[in-house]
Amino acid sequence: MGLMSKIFGTYSDREVKRIIPVADKIMALESQMGSLSDEELRNKTEEFKERLSKGETLDDILVEAFAVCREGAYRAIGLKPYKVQLIGGIVLHQGRISEMKTGEGKTLVATLPAYLNALAGKGVHIVTVNDYLAKRDKDEMGQVFEFLGLRTGVILHNLNNDERREAYNCDITYGTNSELGFDYLRDNMVVYKEERVQRGLNYxxxxxxxxxxxxxxxxPLIISGQGDKSTDFYKVADYFAKSLRTEADFTLDEKTKAVLLTDEGVQKAEKFYHLENYADAENMHIQHHTVQALKANYIMKEGVDYLVREEEVMIVDEFTGRVMEGRRYSDGLHQAIEAKEGVKVQKESKTLATITYQNYFRMYTKLSGMTGTAQTEEIEFREIYGLDVVLIPTNRPVQRIDQPDLVYKTEMGKFLAVVNEIEETYKKGQPMLVGTVSIEKSELLSSLLRKKGVPHQVLNAKYHEKEAEIISHAGERGMVTIATNMAGRGTDIKLGDGILDLGGLKIIGTERHESRRIDNQLRGRAGRQGDAGESRFYVSLEDDLMRIFGSDRIKSMVETLGLEDDEAIESKMVSKAIESAQKKVEGNNFDVRKSLIKYDDVMNLQREIIYEERSRVLEGENIKEHILEMVNEVVDAQVEAHLGTASDDRDADIAKLLAVIHDLYLPQGVIEVEDINELNDEELKDKLKVALARYYDIKEAEFGEQMREIERVILLKVVDTKWMDHIDSMDHLKQYIGLRAYKQQDPTQAYQFEGSAMFDEMIYAIKEETTKYLFHIQVQRAPEEREKVAVETSTNQSSEPQGPIKREEDKIGRNDPCPCGSGKKYKNCCGRMA
Structure with a gap:
């Protein structure tokens, strides 16, 4: 803590100090609310809604609403929020992050701002990390809201659209980040507004x-469909990757997880693929497959990054160690791993819709969050989301003892020391939670403990319900629980009888994670609500963090001391060096996420335009004028393209222009070159626009009221098709734009510039294709009706032209007024188009 913080207090200290008087006012209403009957307390909800409708704000009713919710929680589930929980709830209502230690009751805290904000009638989403927690929290905390007269819903993976719509229409909706994000994307792919499930993203x-x-x-979140590219080349690239020698043919950067071919490797690639120049733009797809094959073979590790189960490659979440069912690596990496492992290579998917979590959550009118560990990422929260972090004091002082790290020379020496520590602690009966960074390390530790005869449980991190059940018993006498560092997050570990006398729950970390937050999360499992507890991390110089990011100073110190495998050093200097290494990794990861959002911000602007257009079409009743505007823009573009520059043969240019216009919109011969060759460009544009508007009226007369629906459906289908193709094109641009750095160009600026040009091309293509479809659409008659019309036509000896509006049921004479309303005779107007 710096000198200024010691004198004036930290930012969080000052913010909490400002909020305490509000919390005191809420606490002061305890007896008043306690004196109300259940019905009177419930009626407060309608009273608050009425006050809001008359102009009061949420801040105006905050004190009373929190007091009502506090009393409602006590009557519904027997829990009454503490003062510090009220402070946490106020911070959440303000659109900020409440950092509250593990065990401080964050789930209950969320009910306070959720109740208050739900009174506005625009919906509140409470977002959790998995379906199990979403359902658990809805079932438990939903009792509070139901008691106070509000409706709660939950979004689970197996719900149908009607069930989802009903859940979103509740006052408060629980759900996972992925389900909410995917519903947003799917809502922007529907053809009818009634098919949407979400309402606005409010709070x-x-x-x-x-x-x-x-x-x-x-x-990012990606909705994908099956692509049509062959999978054979993944196997070819994998064969090439396996043929290379590491040092001579490619360089491996574990810090950035990048693989690059050396000059010698490039020569081998050119020989293998029969190329003149590997770096040519025309060979980009070969470069892409090769890089992904190298990454699959030399960076992605089975048991750490993925598992192979029943001939299928399954992703392992690097933070939780959980198998991510149904998820696949994008950009062809999953296929490259399948080729590496010799299982069936699935077809590469095509992205239909995508959004990053950053841009999804930034669309909420108000966003807030809570966790036990946010302080280390405060800069990122502020820069990316505009959220500040406020540390909320604990209800009782933290009693947990965090021991200094023990550093060993080798990984096996470290694990043997961990096993000895576990064995000694187990004999005392003190429960232990042992954190590992991967499934592979969990299994190694488990095998060592079995040899020692120490009973233990290993979380396989596959079933959230089972995981929560195991972790909830981790505080009982003699329990040894091995888990990936993040497993069981969100579930309290309650201590059994007599455990406090043994020192509480002991946390053992078998390796420092690359993020300090994850380590702090593991530590925070012990010492909840002022309980006794202890934590210690075991580290070796062979751990990935120390090997890749650790300082040479530590390594040389260990070498100088001549440590044996079973000997450890313990010093503040080592702990600081480890923290410094973690900061490096956190900085690298922040840069990766910043880079991702820079690219996605370009897509996000485009996505907003497309989705806004879709929404306007979905909600609108009549888009005819919009369609005619598109036609006019296409006409302007085509005239300028064909006649915009001086030419020796204007008649030939006009002929080419008319050929395009006839192809897009009009039957051949409706307008001839001699009709318009004397007109200037602006007069020509006007002439074409009038003719097309008249012809569109004829087309509309053919379809009647159906035309409005046809316009809407065709426009949406074209928008979706072109947008999906555009996403694919932008993906390819992003893959190769990094090469611009070699030309002294900023890749993100180049991506923005070229992406904008591609977007403009897509918008024009949407206008051209939509209007072309509408001008060419035909009435589909039933077979018997077509036969009848054919017979009638064959017996009709009239010499009158059979134009598009010339149906048997409404014959129009050549000298009759034209139905388009121009005031001219049919033969001099739309009859020319017949």
Whole structure:
């Protein structure tokens, strides 16, 4: 803590100090609310809604509403929020992050701002990290809201659209970040507004906000369909990758997880693929497959990054160690791993819709979050989401003892020391939670403990319900629980009888995670609500963090001391060096996420335009004028393209222009070159626009009221098709734009510039294709009706032209007024188009 913080207090100290008087006012209403009957307390909800409708704000009713919710929680579930929980709830209502230690009751805290904000009638989303927690919290805390007269819903993976719509229409909706995000994307792919399930994104409270907005933010949400590219080349590239020698053919950067071919490797690639120049732009797809094959073979590790089960490659979440069912690596990496492992290579998917968590959650009118560990990422929360972090004091002082790290020379020496520590602690009966960084390390430790005869449980991190059940018993006498560092997050570990006398729950970390937050989360499992507890991390110089990011100073110190495998050093200097290494990794990861959002911000602007257009079409009843505007813009563009520059043969240019216009909109011969060759460009544009508007009226007369629906459906289908193609094109641009750095160009600026040009091309293509479809659409008659019309036509000896509006049921004479309303005779107007 700096000198200024010691004198004036930290930022959080000052913010909490400002909020305490408000919390005191809420506490002062305890007896008043306690004197109300259940019905009177419930009626407060309608009273608050009425006051809001008359102009009061949420801040005006905050004190009373929190007091009502506090009393409601006590009557519904027997829990009454403490003063510090009220402070945490106020911070959430203000659209900020409440950092509250593990065990301080964050789930209950969320009910306070959720109740208050739900009174506005626009919906509140409480976001959790998995379905189990969403359902558990809805079932438990939903009792509070139901008691106070509000409706709660939960979004689970297996719900149908009607069930989802009903849940979103509740006052408060629980759900996971991925389900909410995917529903948003799907809502922007529907053809009818009635198919949408979400309403507006009003207010979100994100539980475990660091996990959702930081850890998972590196992977965008993607809805994909099956692509049509062959999978054979993945096997070819894999064969090439396996043929290379590490040092001579490619360089491996574990810090950035990048693989690059050396000059010698490039020569081998050119020979293998029969290329003249590997770096040519025309060979980009070969470069892409090669890089992904190298990454699959030399960076992605089975048991750490993925598992192979029943001939299928399954992703392992690097933070939780959980198998991510149904998820696949994008950009062809998953296929490259399948080729590496010799299982069936699935077809590469095509992205239909995508958004990052950053841009999804930034769309909420108000966003807030809570976690036990946000302080280390405060800069990122502020820069990316505009959220500040406020540390909420604990209800009781923290009693946990955090021991200094023990550093060993080798990984096996470290694990043997961990096993000895576990064995000694087990004999005392003190419960232990042992954190590992991967499934592979969990299994190694488990095998060592079995040899020692120490009973233990290993979380396989596959079933959230089972995981929560195991972790909830981890505080009982003699329990040894091995888990990945983040497993069981969101579930309290309650201590059994007599455990406090044994020193409380002991936390053992078998390796420092690359993020300090994850270590702090593991530590925070012990010492809840002022309980006794202890934590210690065991580290070796062979751990990935120390090997890749550790300082040479530590390594040389260990070498100088001549440590044996079973000997350890313990010093503040080592602990600081480890923390410094973690800061480096956190900085690298922040840069990755910042880079991701820079690219996605370009897509996000485009996404907003497309989705706004879709929404306007979905909600609108009549888009005819919009369609005619599109036609006019296409006409302007085509005239300028064909006649915009001086030419020796204007008649030939006009002929080419008319050929395009006839192809797009009009039957051949409706307008001839001689009709318009004397007109200047502006007169020509006007002439074409009038003719097209008249012809569109004829087309509309053919379809009647159906035309409005046809316009809407065709426009949406074209928008969706072109947008999906554009996403694919932008993906390819992003893959290769990094090469611009070699030309002294900023890749993100180049991506923005070229992406904008591609977007403009897509918008024009939407206008051209939509209007072309509408001008060419035909009435589909039933077979018997077509036969009848054919017979009637064959017996009709009239010489009158059979134009598009010339149906048997409404014959129009050539000298009759034209139905388009121009005032001219049919033969001199639309009859020319027949």
């Amino acid at each position: 979100a409270i994100v539980d475990e906000v660091d996990s959702i907005l930081i850890d998972e933010a590196r992977t």
